[in-house]
Amino acid sequence: MNTTSALLKQWSGAQSAVGLASRHMENMRALQEQWNGSFKSILTDLDDKYEAYRNKQYKLILNAQECQWFLDEELVDHYLEIRDIDETDFDEVAVINYITNHLDEYIHEIVNSSCYETQKRIINQSVYAYKQDYYELAIFPLFGAFDNIISRWAQGILTSPYQFQNVYIPNFRGKLKHNIVKDLEVVEVIQSMNLLKGLTIINAYIDLFDNKPSNQTKINLNSILHGSYNYDELSQNSYLKMIVLLKSALALIDVSPSELNLYLSVKEQ
Secondary structure (H helix, E strand, C coil): CHHHHHHHHHHHHHHHHHHHHHHHHHHHHHHHHHHHHHHHHHHHHHHHHHHHHHHHHHHHHHHHHCCCCCCCHHHHHHHHHHCCCCCCCCCHHHHHHHHHHCHHHHHHHHHCCHHHHHHHHHHHHHHHHHHCCCHHHHHHHHHHHHHHHHHHHHCCCCCCCCCCCCCCCCCHHHHHHHHCCCCHHHHHCCCCHHHHHHHHHHHHHHHHCCCCCCCCCCCCHHHHHCCCCCHHHCCHHHHHHHHHHHHHHHHHHHCCHHHHCCCCCCCCC
Protein backbone atom coordinates (compact mmCIF):
# COMPACT_ATOMS: atom_id res chain seq x y z
CA MET A 1 0.00 0.00 0.00
CA ASN A 2 2.82 2.35 0.85
CA THR A 3 4.38 1.67 -2.52
CA THR A 4 1.08 2.21 -4.32
CA SER A 5 0.46 5.43 -2.42
CA ALA A 6 3.92 6.66 -3.30
CA LEU A 7 3.38 5.84 -6.96
CA LEU A 8 0.03 7.64 -6.96
CA LYS A 9 1.64 10.70 -5.42
CA GLN A 10 4.40 10.59 -8.03
CA TRP A 11 1.81 10.22 -10.79
CA SER A 12 -0.21 13.08 -9.40
CA GLY A 13 2.94 15.19 -9.18
CA ALA A 14 3.84 14.29 -12.73
CA GLN A 15 0.38 15.27 -13.93
CA SER A 16 0.67 18.57 -12.09
CA ALA A 17 4.07 19.16 -13.70
CA VAL A 18 2.68 18.33 -17.13
CA GLY A 19 -0.25 20.66 -16.55
CA LEU A 20 2.06 23.43 -15.41
CA ALA A 21 4.32 22.90 -18.40
CA SER A 22 1.28 22.92 -20.69
CA ARG A 23 0.08 26.20 -19.22
CA HIS A 24 3.59 27.63 -19.64
CA MET A 25 3.58 26.52 -23.27
CA GLU A 26 0.19 28.14 -23.85
CA ASN A 27 1.44 31.34 -22.24
CA MET A 28 4.57 31.24 -24.39
CA ARG A 29 2.49 30.70 -27.53
CA ALA A 30 0.25 33.60 -26.58
CA LEU A 31 3.28 35.79 -25.94
CA GLN A 32 4.83 34.71 -29.23
CA GLU A 33 1.65 35.52 -31.12
CA GLN A 34 1.51 38.87 -29.36
CA TRP A 35 5.18 39.52 -30.15
CA ASN A 36 4.74 38.47 -33.78
CA GLY A 37 1.80 40.82 -34.12
CA SER A 38 3.71 43.66 -32.48
CA PHE A 39 6.82 42.93 -34.54
CA LYS A 40 4.85 42.90 -37.77
CA SER A 41 3.22 46.15 -36.74
CA ILE A 42 6.64 47.66 -36.01
CA LEU A 43 8.00 46.49 -39.38
CA THR A 44 4.95 47.85 -41.19
CA ASP A 45 5.35 51.18 -39.41
CA LEU A 46 9.06 51.29 -40.28
CA ASP A 47 8.31 50.44 -43.91
CA ASP A 48 5.74 53.23 -44.07
CA LYS A 49 8.12 55.72 -42.49
CA TYR A 50 10.98 54.65 -44.78
CA GLU A 51 8.77 54.96 -47.86
CA ALA A 52 7.59 58.40 -46.74
CA TYR A 53 11.18 59.53 -46.10
CA ARG A 54 12.38 58.09 -49.41
CA ASN A 55 9.66 60.00 -51.23
CA LYS A 56 10.83 63.18 -49.49
CA GLN A 57 14.35 62.46 -50.72
CA TYR A 58 13.15 61.94 -54.27
CA LYS A 59 11.07 65.10 -54.37
CA LEU A 60 13.89 67.20 -52.94
CA ILE A 61 16.36 65.81 -55.48
CA LEU A 62 13.98 66.55 -58.34
CA ASN A 63 13.26 70.07 -57.05
CA ALA A 64 16.96 70.80 -56.66
CA GLN A 65 17.66 69.72 -60.24
CA GLU A 66 15.50 72.59 -61.46
CA CYS A 67 18.19 74.92 -60.04
CA GLN A 68 21.03 72.77 -61.42
CA TRP A 69 21.91 71.35 -58.04
CA PHE A 70 22.50 67.60 -58.36
CA LEU A 71 22.54 66.59 -54.73
CA ASP A 72 24.37 63.69 -53.15
CA GLU A 73 22.69 61.64 -50.43
CA GLU A 74 24.66 63.34 -47.64
CA LEU A 75 23.30 66.72 -48.66
CA VAL A 76 19.76 65.40 -49.01
CA ASP A 77 19.78 63.85 -45.53
CA HIS A 78 21.29 66.98 -43.98
CA TYR A 79 18.72 69.19 -45.68
CA LEU A 80 15.78 67.09 -44.47
CA GLU A 81 17.29 66.94 -40.98
CA ILE A 82 17.55 70.69 -40.50
CA ARG A 83 14.22 71.51 -42.11
CA ASP A 84 10.64 70.42 -41.63
CA ILE A 85 10.40 66.89 -43.02
CA ASP A 86 7.34 67.94 -45.03
CA GLU A 87 9.20 70.81 -46.64
CA THR A 88 10.87 69.71 -49.86
CA ASP A 89 10.84 73.07 -51.63
CA PHE A 90 14.47 73.70 -52.45
CA ASP A 91 16.31 76.28 -50.34
CA GLU A 92 19.56 77.06 -52.15
CA VAL A 93 20.99 79.10 -49.28
CA ALA A 94 20.84 76.13 -46.90
CA VAL A 95 22.75 73.95 -49.36
CA ILE A 96 25.36 76.62 -50.10
CA ASN A 97 26.02 77.13 -46.40
CA TYR A 98 26.52 73.41 -45.87
CA ILE A 99 28.86 72.97 -48.85
CA THR A 100 30.88 76.05 -47.93
CA ASN A 101 31.43 74.65 -44.43
CA HIS A 102 32.30 71.17 -45.71
CA LEU A 103 34.13 72.02 -48.93
CA ASP A 104 37.47 70.52 -47.85
CA GLU A 105 35.73 67.25 -46.99
CA TYR A 106 34.07 67.16 -50.38
CA ILE A 107 37.33 67.89 -52.18
CA HIS A 108 39.14 65.24 -50.15
CA GLU A 109 36.61 62.56 -51.07
CA ILE A 110 36.70 63.52 -54.74
CA VAL A 111 40.46 63.64 -55.27
CA ASN A 112 41.07 60.51 -53.23
CA SER A 113 38.62 58.41 -55.22
CA SER A 114 40.10 56.07 -57.81
CA CYS A 115 37.46 57.37 -60.21
CA TYR A 116 39.25 60.73 -60.37
CA GLU A 117 42.79 59.39 -60.11
CA THR A 118 43.93 60.97 -63.39
CA GLN A 119 41.98 64.16 -62.68
CA LYS A 120 43.41 64.79 -59.22
CA ARG A 121 46.03 67.38 -60.22
CA ILE A 122 43.70 69.48 -62.35
CA ILE A 123 40.94 69.37 -59.72
CA ASN A 124 43.38 70.55 -57.03
CA GLN A 125 44.47 73.40 -59.29
CA SER A 126 40.84 74.25 -59.85
CA VAL A 127 40.27 74.41 -56.09
CA TYR A 128 43.28 76.71 -55.75
CA ALA A 129 41.81 79.07 -58.37
CA TYR A 130 38.46 78.96 -56.60
CA LYS A 131 40.02 79.95 -53.28
CA GLN A 132 41.59 82.95 -55.05
CA ASP A 133 38.05 83.92 -56.16
CA TYR A 134 38.80 83.07 -59.81
CA TYR A 135 35.50 81.27 -60.21
CA GLU A 136 35.41 81.63 -63.99
CA LEU A 137 38.79 79.91 -64.42
CA ALA A 138 38.17 77.38 -61.67
CA ILE A 139 35.04 75.90 -63.18
CA PHE A 140 36.45 74.90 -66.59
CA PRO A 141 38.39 71.74 -65.55
CA LEU A 142 35.45 70.34 -63.62
CA PHE A 143 33.42 69.83 -66.78
CA GLY A 144 36.18 67.64 -68.19
CA ALA A 145 36.40 65.60 -64.99
CA PHE A 146 32.67 64.98 -65.02
CA ASP A 147 32.58 64.15 -68.73
CA ASN A 148 35.36 61.62 -68.23
CA ILE A 149 33.82 59.83 -65.25
CA ILE A 150 30.36 59.36 -66.75
CA SER A 151 31.78 58.26 -70.11
CA ARG A 152 33.93 55.61 -68.43
CA TRP A 153 30.95 54.49 -66.34
CA ALA A 154 28.87 53.93 -69.47
CA GLN A 155 31.62 51.67 -70.82
CA GLY A 156 32.17 49.70 -67.62
CA ILE A 157 35.64 51.11 -66.88
CA LEU A 158 34.75 53.63 -64.16
CA THR A 159 37.34 52.33 -61.70
CA SER A 160 40.02 52.00 -64.38
CA PRO A 161 41.03 55.66 -64.76
CA TYR A 162 44.19 54.94 -66.76
CA GLN A 163 42.25 53.15 -69.50
CA PHE A 164 42.10 56.12 -71.85
CA GLN A 165 41.34 54.38 -75.12
CA ASN A 166 37.79 54.52 -76.46
CA VAL A 167 36.58 56.81 -73.67
CA TYR A 168 34.87 59.09 -76.17
CA ILE A 169 31.29 58.09 -77.03
CA PRO A 170 29.90 59.69 -80.20
CA ASN A 171 26.64 61.56 -79.62
CA PHE A 172 26.75 60.48 -75.97
CA ARG A 173 24.27 63.09 -74.74
CA GLY A 174 21.80 62.25 -77.47
CA LYS A 175 22.01 58.55 -76.67
CA LEU A 176 21.49 59.20 -72.97
CA LYS A 177 18.54 61.47 -73.59
CA HIS A 178 16.96 58.96 -75.96
CA ASN A 179 17.35 55.97 -73.65
CA ILE A 180 16.90 57.24 -70.11
CA VAL A 181 13.56 57.80 -68.38
CA LYS A 182 12.79 61.19 -66.87
CA ASP A 183 9.09 60.79 -66.24
CA LEU A 184 8.24 61.74 -62.65
CA GLU A 185 5.95 58.76 -62.12
CA VAL A 186 8.70 56.38 -63.22
CA VAL A 187 11.21 58.02 -60.90
CA GLU A 188 8.88 57.82 -57.90
CA VAL A 189 8.54 54.04 -58.11
CA ILE A 190 12.29 53.42 -58.15
CA GLN A 191 12.97 51.50 -54.94
CA SER A 192 16.72 52.04 -54.67
CA MET A 193 18.38 55.32 -53.66
CA ASN A 194 21.40 54.26 -55.72
CA LEU A 195 19.26 54.06 -58.84
CA LEU A 196 17.81 57.50 -58.24
CA LYS A 197 21.31 58.91 -57.72
CA GLY A 198 22.43 57.29 -60.97
CA LEU A 199 19.46 58.82 -62.76
CA THR A 200 20.32 62.19 -61.23
CA ILE A 201 23.84 62.07 -62.69
CA ILE A 202 22.55 61.21 -66.14
CA ASN A 203 20.06 64.07 -65.99
CA ALA A 204 22.95 66.36 -65.00
CA TYR A 205 24.91 65.35 -68.09
CA ILE A 206 21.89 65.88 -70.35
CA ASP A 207 21.34 69.33 -68.82
CA LEU A 208 24.92 70.60 -68.63
CA PHE A 209 26.05 69.31 -72.04
CA ASP A 210 23.11 70.65 -74.04
CA ASN A 211 24.58 72.14 -77.22
CA LYS A 212 21.57 74.38 -77.74
CA PRO A 213 21.08 76.13 -74.40
CA SER A 214 18.00 78.29 -74.19
CA ASN A 215 19.18 80.15 -71.10
CA GLN A 216 22.69 81.60 -71.20
CA THR A 217 22.71 82.24 -67.47
CA LYS A 218 22.54 78.51 -66.65
CA ILE A 219 25.72 76.48 -66.35
CA ASN A 220 26.39 74.88 -69.72
CA LEU A 221 29.58 73.34 -71.07
CA ASN A 222 29.24 74.34 -74.71
CA SER A 223 28.31 77.97 -74.18
CA ILE A 224 30.97 78.43 -71.48
CA LEU A 225 33.78 76.84 -73.51
CA HIS A 226 32.81 78.48 -76.79
CA GLY A 227 32.44 81.98 -75.40
CA SER A 228 28.71 82.45 -75.91
CA TYR A 229 28.07 82.96 -72.21
CA ASN A 230 27.59 85.82 -69.80
CA TYR A 231 30.64 85.07 -67.65
CA ASP A 232 29.49 87.58 -65.07
CA GLU A 233 26.93 84.93 -64.14
CA LEU A 234 29.66 82.47 -63.09
CA SER A 235 29.94 82.75 -59.34
CA GLN A 236 30.89 80.89 -56.22
CA ASN A 237 27.53 79.13 -56.41
CA SER A 238 28.24 77.95 -59.95
CA TYR A 239 31.48 76.37 -58.81
CA LEU A 240 29.93 74.72 -55.79
CA LYS A 241 27.27 73.16 -58.01
CA MET A 242 30.01 71.44 -60.00
CA ILE A 243 31.82 70.24 -56.87
CA VAL A 244 28.59 68.72 -55.57
CA LEU A 245 28.08 67.09 -58.95
CA LEU A 246 31.56 65.51 -58.93
CA LYS A 247 30.92 64.05 -55.50
CA SER A 248 27.43 62.90 -56.47
CA ALA A 249 28.89 61.15 -59.50
CA LEU A 250 30.77 58.78 -57.17
CA ALA A 251 27.39 57.07 -56.68
CA LEU A 252 27.89 55.58 -60.15
CA ILE A 253 30.26 53.09 -58.54
CA ASP A 254 27.24 51.34 -57.03
CA VAL A 255 24.93 51.31 -60.02
CA SER A 256 25.42 49.87 -63.50
CA PRO A 257 23.91 51.21 -66.73
CA SER A 258 21.87 48.01 -67.07
CA GLU A 259 20.23 48.64 -63.67
CA LEU A 260 18.81 51.81 -65.16
CA ASN A 261 17.76 49.89 -68.28
CA LEU A 262 20.39 51.90 -70.12
CA TYR A 263 22.03 50.05 -73.00
CA LEU A 264 24.27 52.26 -75.09
CA SER A 265 26.23 51.56 -78.20
CA VAL A 266 29.61 53.28 -77.87
CA LYS A 267 30.22 53.04 -81.60
CA GLU A 268 29.27 55.67 -84.14
CA GLN A 269 25.94 54.91 -85.76
